Amino acid sequence: MSPKGVPEAVIAAVSADEHPIAPFLRMDRMPHIWCSTCGIGTTVKALASAFEKVGTDLDKVAIVSGIGCTGRVAGYVKLDSFHSTHGRSVPFATGLKLANPELDVICFSGDGDLVAIGGNHFIHAARRNMDLKIICVNNFIYGMTGGQVAPTTPLTALTSTTPYGNAEPPFNLCHLAAACGANYVARWTALHVRRLTKTFAEMLVKPGFCFVEIITPCSTLYARKNRLGTGLDVMKYYHDNTVIEHGADPATTDIVFGGPIICGKFVERDRPTWLDYQDHYLGEKLGEKYQRGRMLQEACER
Amino acid sequence: MKADSEGVRTGIHYLDGDRAAAEGAIAAGCRFFAGYPITPSTESAEHISERFPQVGGIFIQMEDEIGSITAVIGAAWGGARSMTVTSGPGISLMMENIGLAAMLETPCVIANVQRGGPSTGLPTMVGQADVMQARWGSHGDYEIIAYAPESPQEAFDLTVKAFNMSERYRTPVIVLLDECVGHMVEKVTIPEADEIEIEPRRLTKAPIGEYLPYAYGEDLVPDMALAGMGYRFHVTGLTHDERGYPDMSEACQEWLVPRLLEKIRANADDIIQFVEEDTEGADVVVLSYGISARVSRLAIQMAREKGLKVGFLRLQAVWPFPEKRIAELAKQIRSFVVVEINLGQIFYEVQRCAAGQCETLLSPHAGGGVHRPENILKVIEKGAKAK
Numbered sequence: 001m002s003p004k005g006v007p008e009a010v011i012a013a014v015s016a017d018e019h020p021i022a023p024f025l026r027m028d029r030m031p032h033i034w035c036s037t038c039g040i041g042t043t044v045k046a047l048a049s050a051f052e053k054v055g056t057d058l059d060k061v062a063i064v065s066g067i068g069c070t071g072r073v074a075g076y077v078k079l080d081s082f083h084s085t086h087g088r089s090v091p092f093a094t095g096l097k098l099a100n101p102e103l104d105v106i107c108f109s110g111d112g113d114l115v116a117i118g119g120n121h122f123i124h125a126a127r128r129n130m131d132l133k134i135i136c137v138n139n140f141i142y143g144m145t146g147g148q149v150a151p152t153t154p155l156t157a158l159t160s161t162t163p164y165g166n167a168e169p170p171f172n173l174c175h176l177a178a179a180c181g182a183n184y185v186a187r188w189t190a191l192h193v194r195r196l197t198k199t200f201a202e203m204l205v206k207p208g209f210c211f212v213e214i215i216t217p218c219s220t221l222y223a224r225k226n227r228l229g230t231g232l233d234v235m236k237y238y239h240d241n242t243v244i245e246h247g248a249d250p251a252t253t254d255i256v257f258g259g260p261i262i263c264g265k266f267v268e269r270d271r272p273t274w275l276d277y278q279d280h281y282l283g284e285k286l287g288e289k290y291q292r293g294r295m296l297q298e299a300c301e302r
Numbered sequence: 303m304k305a306d307s308e309g310v311r312t313g314i315h316y317l318d319g320d321r322a323a324a325e326g327a328i329a330a331g332c333r334f335f336a337g338y339p340i341t342p343s344t345e346s347a348e349h350i351s352e353r354f355p356q357v358g359g360i361f362i363q364m365e366d367e368i369g370s371i372t373a374v375i376g377a378a379w380g381g382a383r384s385m386t387v388t389s390g391p392g393i394s395l396m397m398e399n400i401g402l403a404a405m406l407e408t409p410c411v412i413a414n415v416q417r418g419g420p421s422t423g424l425p426t427m428v429g430q431a432d433v434m435q436a437r438w439g440s441h442g443d444y445e446i447i448a449y450a451p452e453s454p455q456e457a458f459d460l461t462v463k464a465f466n467m468s469e470r471y472r473t474p475v476i477v478l479l480d481e482c483v484g485h486m487v488e489k490v491t492i493p494e495a496d497e498i499e500i501e502p503r504r505l506t507k508a509p510i511g512e513y514l515p516y517a518y519g520e521d522l523v524p525d526m527a528l529a530g531m532g533y534r535f536h537v538t539g540l541t542h543d544e545r546g547y548p549d550m551s552e553a554c555q556e557w558l559v560p561r562l563l564e565k566i567r568a569n570a571d572d573i574i575q576f577v578e579e580d581t582e583g584a585d586v587v588v589l590s591y592g593i594s595a596r597v598s599r600l601a602i603q604m605a606r607e608k609g610l611k612v613g614f615l616r617l618q619a620v621w622p623f624p625e626k627r628i629a630e631l632a633k634q635i636r637s638f639v640v641v642e643i644n645l646g647q648i649f650y651e652v653q654r655c656a657a658g659q660c661e662t663l664l665s666p667h668a669g670g671g672v673h674r675p676e677n678i679l680k681v682i683e684k685g686a687k688a689k
Contacts, residue, residue, distance in 0.1 A: 095376025
């Protein structure tokens with residue numbers, strides 16, 4: 001007997017022997033290292049659902065991560081996946097994409113990885129409008145190393161290296177990505193699974209540099225140090241304090257400690273990608289002499 | 303496999319070493335270059351930026367050297383032969399990800415046109431003080447392959463070889479030019495494409511679902527998959543097992559890291575390359591590489607005119623080091639004289655391998671210029687008197 005009002009599909013999903021996204025994961029690596037109530041898993045699930053929605057050929061997807069809690073995503077997804085060095089997922093992905101433009105290359109990393117140590121790569125890839133999909137799990141803190149201040153930590157927030165409160169203004173990542181030239185910029189929280197999935201589905205088919213920020217709870221460190229309660233309390237906070245404002249000027253979407261979180265799709269535009277520019281200009285300058293990049297001779301022959 | 307004729311500029315050219323290395327890369331099938339401008343290496347990048355769009359290559363000038371080497375590694379996994387060229391501070395910035403390339407076993411080539419250091423040092427002037435850095439610049443244990451050309455012709459030849467060795471042993475390979483070799487213009491003969499042997503990438507033939515990224519055979523080198531081939535594999539800079547999965551254990555570290563070293567050490571005879579002249583019956587053997595080898599020749603000639611018996615050992619491969627040959631020669635001669643533009647780097651390697659069987663003397667130079675032959679001669683004369 002199905003409980004009243006619960007759709008059959010939901011019943012089937014929760015009573016199945018296997019999790020619906022298990023085929024997308026390296027189940028031989030479970031259990032994962034993430035804490036309970038962490039938002040990273042939710043983000044992974046949303047991406048898996050988006051792949052299904054779009055009908056992506058998973059043989060042609062590559063995930064590149066840097067270092068940190070979110071950096072471990074590359075190791076759990078059953079795709080071509082590269083766990084690179086701290087901050088370097090974007091340049092690694094740049095090389096991968098340019099060597100084989102057929103691939104959908106997705107960087108899946110945390111805020112510290114992408115915009116602190118990797119900040120220079122991030123802004124330049126956005127400037128070039130490199131055809132990369134950047135998923136940034138922002139938990140306002142360095143999780144893997146024990147809760148140190150990040151370039152995203154809101155002013156006054158407590159971390160293990162700001163025991164008196166953070167006195168540095170943070171980056172607004174969406175504003176940064178948009179100002180540098182990203183083709184697509186959106187923000188959600190880990191609560192907004194349905195909207196996030198839709199955004200990922202849009203991102204997957206959008207050419208150019210796409211940036212999606214997901215505000216996620218880190219109950220083990222950020223929430224505990226700042227007395228924000230459990231992971232569930234943080235989700236409640238997202239529920240009560242999110243303002244959805246599609247098309248908002250990213251400059252107006254700063255995140256302030258204890259303030260509202262403005263979410264939505266902020267930017268969608270059609271700047272030509274790096275490869276588009278190359279093809280266009282070099283094709284024009286060199287005419288028939290221009291040859292677009294191609295792979296290894298022996299790989300082409302297979 | 304033979305070189306792709308489209309990329310090979312067969313004929314006689316007048317090229318500087320930087321451009322000759324670039325032509326060597328193109329001939330070897332390199333089709334991805336990521337770099338950052340830095341003197342005295344920039345001519346390579348400029349040359350490639352002009353050539354690549356006409357041979358199906360991708361050139362990108364990155365935001366820094368860290369991005370450059372990382373993009374080069376990414377491109378290798380995407381299916382390109384890839385390289386970067388740099389110098390001084392740039393090679394220091396690349397060290398983090400040269401370690402990643404060694405750990406992931408990524409074929410790629412890094413040319414370092416050495417200038418005077420440390421730090422910003424002498425941007426436009428010669429040095430050879432990055433030799434030990436080439437070997438151990440990144441943290442952790444690994445072995446490296448490094449070649450040191452003495453001329454633009456050799457910059458071409460050894461860059462082709464560097465690519466081939468990087469593919470055969472799945473490892474980053476460093477081409478250690480120096481500012482003099484990089485900037486000197488000489489005749490470079492580029493052979494016909496079908497005279498250039500190219501090492502194919504060791505692509506796996508395993509059925510989908512059965513591929514283990516780090517399973518290896520007798521030669522200790524695993525076969526490689528590329529992104530997009532359908533294997534859905536994982537690789538990580540963390541210590542990993544044969545599936546490529548992280549394994550934070552002493553046992554896995556012991557399984558992995560000694561092999562990274564051993565795949566180079568066990569195959570050293572295949573990789574090592576040197577030129578030996580008149581060592582038979584010599585009292586002194588001058589050992590040098592790169593531009594210093596060319597200056598050494600004049601000093602050797604001067605010494606012979608004085609009646610001294612002097613042989614010459616010129617390293618074309620600096621790493622791995624020709625330990626066996628040094629040890630053999632040490633038993634036959636009075637001394638080695640090591641000539642290098644640093645204050646003693648390869649010198650200590652020679653001393654170690656000679657193991658007290660003969661004297662080892664250094665003819666040092668702090669950088670910014672090449673040795674005066676008479677200074678080398680003085681050391682040779684001292685070496686000839688050694689017991």
